[in-house]
Amino acid sequence: MVKLFISKKIYGLEDEPSSPANFFFVKNGTVAEIGYCKNVESIKGRADEVINFGNRVVVPGFIDAHTHLLQTGLTEIDTDLSEAKSISDVLSILSEDRKKGREDGYLRAYNLEIENIKEERYPTPFELDRVSKEFPIYVKTRDSHSCTVNTKAKGLTGKKENILRGSDFEDVSLFFHKLLSKEKKIDAYRIGAELAAKNGVTTLHTLIGRDEPEDEELKILMEIMDDLKVDVVPYYQSRNIKLVKRFDLKGIGGCLLIDGSISSRTAGLFAPYRDERRNKGMLYFRRKELDRFIAQANGENLQVAMHAIGDRAIEQLLSVYETVLKKNPREDHRHRIEHCELLNDNQIERMARLGICPSMQPAFDFYWGGKGGLYERRLGVKRAKKLNPLKKIINKGLKIAGGSDSPITPLNPLLGIHAAVNHNNKESRLDVGDGLRMFTTYSAYACFREDNVGKLGTGYKADFAVLSEDPFDIPKEQIKDVKIEKVYKEGIRI
Numbered sequence: 001m002v003k004l005f006i007s008k009k010i011y012g013l014e015d016e017p018s019s020p021a022n023f024f025f026v027k028n029g030t031v032a033e034i035g036y037c038k039n040v041e042s043i044k045g046r047a048d049e050v051i052n053f054g055n056r057v058v059v060p061g062f063i064d065a066h067t068h069l070l071q072t073g074l075t076e077i078d079t080d081l082s083e084a085k086s087i088s089d090v091l092s093i094l095s096e097d098r099k100k101g102r103e104d105g106y107l108r109a110y111n112l113e114i115e116n117i118k119e120e121r122y123p124t125p126f127e128l129d130r131v132s133k134e135f136p137i138y139v140k141t142r143d144s145h146s147c148t149v150n151t152k153a154k155g156l157t158g159k160k161e162n163i164l165r166g167s168d169f170e171d172v173s174l175f176f177h178k179l180l181s182k183e184k185k186i187d188a189y190r191i192g193a194e195l196a197a198k199n200g201v202t203t204l205h206t207l208i209g210r211d212e213p214e215d216e217e218l219k220i221l222m223e224i225m226d227d228l229k230v231d232v233v234p235y236y237q238s239r240n241i242k243l244v245k246r247f248d249l250k251g252i253g254g255c256l257l258i259d260g261s262i263s264s265r266t267a268g269l270f271a272p273y274r275d276e277r278r279n280k281g282m283l284y285f286r287r288k289e290l291d292r293f294i295a296q297a298n299g300e301n302l303q304v305a306m307h308a309i310g311d312r313a314i315e316q317l318l319s320v321y322e323t324v325l326k327k328n329p330r331e332d333h334r335h336r337i338e339h340c341e342l343l344n345d346n347q348i349e350r351m352a353r354l355g356i357c358p359s360m361q362p363a364f365d366f367y368w369g370g371k372g373g374l375y376e377r378r379l380g381v382k383r384a385k386k387l388n389p390l391k392k393i394i395n396k397g398l399k400i401a402g403g404s405d406s407p408i409t410p411l412n413p414l415l416g417i418h419a420a421v422n423h424n425n426k427e428s429r430l431d432v433g434d435g436l437r438m439f440t441t442y443s444a445y446a447c448f449r450e451d452n453v454g455k456l457g458t459g460y461k462a463d464f465a466v467l468s469e470d471p472f473d474i475p476k477e478q479i480k481d482v483k484i485e486k487v488y489k490e491g492i493r494i
Contacts, residue, residue, distance in 0.1 A: 001027075001048045001049065002025055002026070002027050002032070002046065002047045002048050002049075003025065003026045003027075003047055003048065003049045003050075003051060003491055004023060004024075004025055004026075004043065004044060004046065004047035004049070004050045004051070005023065005024050005025075005026065005051050005052075005053070005058070005462075005464075006022060006023050006040050006050065006051070006052040006053065007022060007023075007052070007053035007054070007055075007056055007057065007058045007466070008022065008053075008054065008055045008056065008057065009021075009022065009057045009058070009470055010022060010023070010024060010034065010057075010058040010456065011057070011058065011059050011060075011436070011456075011472075012024075012034055012060070012455055012456040012457050013059070013060055013433075013436060013437060013440055013441055013454070013455050013456070014455065014457065019036070020036075021034050021035050021036050021456075022036050022037065022040065023035065023036070023037055023040055023043065024456060024462075025046070025047065026462040026491035029461060029462055029490030029491050029492075030459060030460060030461055030462055030490070030491075031456055031457060031458055031459065031460050031461075031462050032458065033458060034456055034457060034458065053466050053486075056466050056467065056468065056485060057466070057467045057468075057469065057470045057471075058456070058464050058465070058466055058467070059200075059436065059440070059456075059464065059465055059467060060440045060441075060453075060454055060455055060456050060460075060463065060464055060465075061200065061201065061202025061203065061440075061453070061461075061463030061464050061465055061487065061488070061489070062199070062200045062201045062202065062413035062439045062440060062465060063201070063202070063203045063204065063205075063402075063439060063440055063443035063444055063447075063453065063454055064196065064201050064203075064204040064205065064402070064403050064404050064406070064411060064413060064416075064439065064443070065204075065205045065359050065401035065402055065403040065439075065442075065443040065446050065447070066205060066207065066254075066338060066339075066359050066361060066401070066403025066404065066405050067192075067196070067204050067205065067206050067207070067403065067404060067405070067406045067411060068144075068206065068207055068208070068255070068405070068406065068407065068408075069188075069189055069192040069193065069196075069204065069206035069208065069221075069232065069406075070185060070188050070189060070192065070206075070208060070217060070221075071110075071144070071188075071406075071407055072188075072191075072192035072195060072196075072406045072407045072411060073187065073188025073189055073190065073191035073192035073193075073195075074108070074110070074180075074184075074188045075110045075111065075407040076188075076191045076192075076195065077184070077187065077188060077191065078097075078100075078107075078108045078109065078110060079093060079094060079097045079100075079107060079108065079109035079110070080093075080109070080110060080111055081093055081094075081109050081110065081111050081112045081113075081139065082110075082111035082113065082142070084112065084113075084116070084117065085116055085117065085118060086117060086118040086119065087117065087118075087119050087121075087123050087127060090109075090112065090117070090123050090139070091123065091127060091128075091130060091131055093109075094107065094109060094128070094131045094137065094139075095131050097109075098131060098132060101131075101132055101135050101137070102132075102134070102135065104135075104179075105135055105179065106135055106136050106137070106138070106176060106179050107131070107132070107135060107136070107137045107138070108138050108140075108176055109137070109138065109139045109140065110140050110142070110407065111140075111141075111142045111407070112139055112140065112141045112142060113141070113142045114141060114263075115263075115374055115377075122139070122141075122146075122148040122162070122163050123139060123148060124148070124162055125148065125149060125150050125151045125153075125154055125162055126151070128148070128149070128150035128151075129150050129151050129152075131150070132150070132152075133150070133151065133152055134152070135152060136149065136150065136152045136153035136156055136176070137149060137150040137152070137153060138153060138172065138173075138176045140173070141263065141264060142263070142408060143261040143262075143263040143264055143408060144261075144408060145165065145169065145260040145261040145263070145264040145266055146163060146164060146165045146169055146264040146266070147163075147164050147169055147172060147173065148162060148163055148164065149164070149172060153172070153175075153176075156175065157171060157172050157175050159171070159172060165260070165264055165266055165282075166260065166266060166282055166284075167284075174210060177210065182216075182220060185217070185220055186220060186224055189220070189221060189224060189228065190224075190227075190228065190229075192406075192411075193228040193229045193230050193232070194229055195411055196229070196230050196411050197229040197230050197487055197489075197494050198484070198487075199410075199411055199412045199413065199414075199484060200413060200414070200465035200467075200484040200487055201230055201411065201413060202230055202231065202453070202461075202463035202464075202465075202487065202488075202489050202494075203230060203231040203232075203233065203443075203444070203449070203453050203454075203463065204230060204231070204232060204233070204411075205233045205234075205235060205254075205359075205401075205403070205443070205446070205447055206221070206232055206233070206234055206235065207235045207237055207254030207255045207305075207338075208221060208234055208235070208236060208237060208254070209236045209237045209238050210237060210238065211237060211238045211239055211240075211256065218234060218236045218243070218247065221234055222234070222247055229489070229494050230489065230494075231453070231463075231489075233251075233447045233449070234247075234249060235249075235251050235252065235253055235254035235305050236249065236252060236253075236254070237253060237254045237255055237256050238252070238256075239252075239256070239293045239297075241296055241297055241300055241302065244302065245300060245302075249302075250302065250303055250447070250448055251302060251303035251304070251305055251336075251447070252297050252302045252303070252304060252305070253297075253304050253305040253306050253336075254305050254306075254307070254338065255307040255338060256305075256306045256307060257284045257306075257307045258283065258284060258285060258290075258306055258307055258308040258313040258314075258316060258317050259281055259282055259283055259284065259307070259308060259309055259310050259312070259313035260281060260282050260284075260309070261309060262309060262310070262341070262342075262368075262374070262375065262378050262379065263368070263374060263378070265279055265281060265378065266281050266282045267281045267282075267309040267310035267313065267341075267342070268280065268281040268282055268283045268308075268309075268310040268311075268312040268313035268316070269281045269310040269311060269312050269342070269379075270310075270311050270312045270315075271383075273378055273379065274377070274378060274379055274380040274383075275377055275378060280312065281310055281312070281313075283312065283313060283316060285316070287316065287320070290316065290317070290320050291320055291323060291324070294320050294321065294324050294335075295324045295327070295328070298324050298325070298328055298330060298333065298335075299328055301330070303333060303334050303335060303336065303448070304321075304333075304335045304336070305335070305336035305337075305338055305359065306336070306337065306338060307338045307339055308337050308338070308339065308340065309339045309340075309341045309342065310341070310342050311342045311343055311344060311347070314337060314340060314342070314343050314347055315347065317337060318337070318347055318350055318351065318354075318356070321335055321354055321356065322350065322354065325354060332355070333355065334355065334357045334445075334446065334448065335354075335355075335356055335357065336356070336357045336358070336359050336401070336446060337351070337356060337357075337358055337359065338359045339359070339360065339361065339364075339405075340358040340359070340360055341360075341364065341387050341388055342379075342383065342386060342387055343386075343389070344386075345392070348389070348392055348393055348396055348398075349396065351393075351396075351398060352396040352397055352398055356398070357398075357399065357401060357445070357446045358393055358398055358400050358401070359400075359401040359403055359446060360388060360390065360393075360400050360401070360402065360403070360438075361402075361403050361404060361405045361408075361409060361416065362388065362390065362402065362416050362417075362419035362420035362423070362435075362438070363404060363409040363410070363412075363415050363416050363419045364387075364388060364405075364409065364419075365387065365388050365419055365423055365424055365425075365428075366409075366415065366418070366419035366422075367409060369384065369387065369388070369423070369424035369425070370424035371424075373424075375387055385425050387425075388423065388428060389425075389427075389428050390420055390423060390428050390429070390430050391423075391427060391428050391429060391430060392427075392428070394430060394434055399437075399441075399442040399445050399446065400438050400442055401438065401442050401443040401445070401446035401447075402416050402417075402420070402435075402438030402439040402442065402443055403416070403443070404416060413439040414471075414479060414480060414482050414484070415480050416435075416438070416439055417432070417435040417436060417438070417439060417471065417479055418435075418476075418479035418480035419480075420434070420435040420438060421435045421476045421479060422476055422477060422479075432471050432472050432476065432479070433472075435471075435479075436471070440454045440455065441454040441455055442454075461489075461490050462488060462490055462491035463488065463489055463490065464487075464488050465484055465486070465487050465488075466484070466485045466486040466487070466488075467482050467483070467484065467485065468482055468483035468484075468485055469482045469483075
């Protein structure tokens with residue numbers, strides 16, 4: 001069956017915005033022909049079905065290069081604290097889900113934004129005990145790098161501190177992760193994929209699993225992957241090279257942590273935090289340990305992806321990449337740095353020379369950048385302006401893969417594009433074309449799929465989104481308000 005799709009403007013992302021198409025044919029789920037025709041009536045006879053979107057705009061299906069799909073779905077299922085403005089709000093929202101806690105035997109809550117809480121602090125274990133003392137309660141911050149728990153959970157995990165960061169946070173997160181049933185994980189994957197499709201995403205890179213032998217997250221995802229609404233590219237957050245090879249994955253890692261986050265003051269910095277003068281953050285790996293893992297993965301022809309936010313963490317990871325690739329050069333490794341927020345010109349030059357793929361989340365700047373924002377409070381004005389230097393990186397010829405880090409920021413590529421184009425630092429702003437490419441062609445490149453997704457071209461999958469307005473024509477401040485009206489996967493509406 002041959003379908004003909006017609007629209008006023010179709011951006012295949014080849015030479016936009018100067019030459020948009022207005023039609024494309026789809027056969028067997030792929031684009032058979034795309035182009036511009038003055039009289040589209042003359043070609044309708046070549047199709048079995050004609051779909052006309054009128055004055056709407058068509059773009060390739062979006063690709064989110066950094067999501068936590070399981071956690072995204074769990075955020076929809078479990079308790080969401082994003083609207084909490086006080087400790088009282090936190091306790092009230094948790095109390096509403098007390099019945100769920102009794103049924104599950106635990107209560108997990110996400111998206112606590114300390115900066116939005118009137119008291120500017122975490123709830124204490126004793127305050128959480130007012131919700132329940134009978135089952136463990138886990139409250140995680142929005143950045144997913146710190147948490148607090150009730151007294152029951154402290155006893156079960158053997159932790160003494162009230163606020164848990166670094167390895168203590170990872171231990172407690174693992175404890176609560178192990179309480180999840182397989183059925184709940186499957187539901188979360190499906191809910192996350194449906195949310196992605198709703199927002200125009202047709203392919204996503206998901207960072208899953210934990211660096212410990214009993215984790216079954218990858219196995220579960222691989223079992224259900226073909227039934228999900230969108231294509232999923234898994235990055236297993238483990239140093240288990242044998243398992244990754246067994247599942248025939250091209251990449252390993254994801255949010256394997258070199259450091260933490262700016263919000264929780266655990267991102268590894270060369271200079272101390274402005275609001276914690278003795279603190280330079282954390283580095284989670286010893287250099288020899290990192291050298292050994294990346295050398296082994298590189299030797300197995302795997303793409304390595306690791307989380308590094310602060311300049312000290314980026315330096316550690318970049319130096320290891322340099323050492324490993326000098327000893328064992330690879331022409332097209334596409335090793336990644338996830339987040340890659342605070343970096344200097346020298347580091348950008350070296351990334352370009354090595355062929356590193358930066359995987360970045362422009363919506364971070366939308367939420368935490370700008371005057372008086374979290375970045376300024378943590379790092380000061382001078383360093384805050386250097387964060388997420390998108391334009392400098394693009395100008396060096398690097399392809400930035402765009403992501404959301406969902407559920408940290410919404411799984412919404414149009415918000416990411418808006419943030420890239422309207423960056424709080426004018427010198428870091430991208431044009432609309434590069435903003436779109438971050439979430440299409442560049443993200444396809446970052447996972448070795450640039451030959452079949454990320455564009456609307458002959459031989460590519462017919463994955464696309466229909467937009468209410470043309471992001472090239474409207475004021476750039478309105479891009480986040482563009483609506484996703486329809487989404488198609490391999491020529492079929494989803």
